[in-house]
Amino acid sequence: MTHRSLNRRHFIASALAASAAAPFLSPLRSLHAQETRPGAAPRYRLDPLPYPADFLKPAIDRETMEIHHGRHHAGYVRNLNGAVEGLDVPANIEHLIADLKQVPERVRTSVRNNGGGHANHALFWSVMTAANQSGEPSAPLMRAFERHCGSFAKFRENFAAAATGRFGSGWAWLVVREDRSVTCTSTPNQDSPLMGPEFVDVPGIPLLGLDVWEHAYYIHYRNRRADYVSAFFDIINWAEVSRRYEATL
Numbered sequence: 001m002t003h004r005s006l007n008r009r010h011f012i013a014s015a016l017a018a019s020a021a022a023p024f025l026s027p028l029r030s031l032h033a034q035e036t037r038p039g040a041a042p043r044y045r046l047d048p049l050p051y052p053a054d055f056l057k058p059a060i061d062r063e064t065m066e067i068h069h070g071r072h073h074a075g076y077v078r079n080l081n082g083a084v085e086g087l088d089v090p091a092n093i094e095h096l097i098a099d100l101k102q103v104p105e106r107v108r109t110s111v112r113n114n115g116g117g118h119a120n121h122a123l124f125w126s127v128m129t130a131a132n133q134s135g136e137p138s139a140p141l142m143r144a145f146e147r148h149c150g151s152f153a154k155f156r157e158n159f160a161a162a163a164t165g166r167f168g169s170g171w172a173w174l175v176v177r178e179d180r181s182v183t184c185t186s187t188p189n190q191d192s193p194l195m196g197p198e199f200v201d202v203p204g205i206p207l208l209g210l211d212v213w214e215h216a217y218y219i220h221y222r223n224r225r226a227d228y229v230s231a232f233f234d235i236i237n238w239a240e241v242s243r244r245y246e247a248t249l
């Protein structure tokens with residue numbers, strides 16, 4: 001194993017360990033409890049949305065949320081459980097996708113797609129809230145935007161460019177990199193920055209993710225992805241994103 005990959009493993013492990021105390025990982029703690037029963041199925045679980053399906057209106061409508069969570073996210077969880085059946089894999093979904101090379105090659109693509117889908121959507125629900133509760137980035141996160149992006153306005157510009165510029169299906173991200181800088185990036189399909197340099201262009205700890213698959217916006221916005229991205233900025237749960245950032249410090 002190279003020094004670099006050891007460093008990355010240490011970075012991912014320490015960031016995940018640090019963030020384990022944060023409320024956003026409480027669903028993952030319950031997954032862990034579930035995993036202590038050998039052979040128990042299903043292994044990974046779809047948690048309910050953390051708010052009513054119409055909570056994010058008008059940025060995201062009720063029908064989109066119901067289909068997105070109840071069918072798309074549920075499908076990723078179901079397919080992931082099918083892929084890992086009989087395998088000894090981490091109970092924590094973030095640990096699973098951060099170490100895909102440990103997954104047998106015959107199911108690695110399925111775990112990449114469906115495990116990524118599960119982790120990405122779980123994060124996505126948690127980093128949104130009603131517009132009147134969006135708040136603002138904490139002082140440490142704001143300083144990180146200023147230091148690494150130039151300004152908060154520049155972060156927004158970079159994130160919107162990552163979201164609108166991703167061709168086809170994928171995600172826009174704000175991540176903390178191994179050098180502790182924050183940056184915006186995007187991934188195709190259900191890839192996560194947690195998957196590491198073997199799988200994504202900009203590996204890191206995701207703080208904020210925006211689903212830009214058409215299933216995330218087509219009912220209300222049709223093909224107007226830029227309008228969806230613009231509305232997303234009104235419903236970012238900055239308390240949650242800030243908590244995720246501070247867990248990596």
Ligand SMILES: [Fe+2]
Pocket residue numbers: 068072121211213215216
């Ligand atoms: Fe999605």
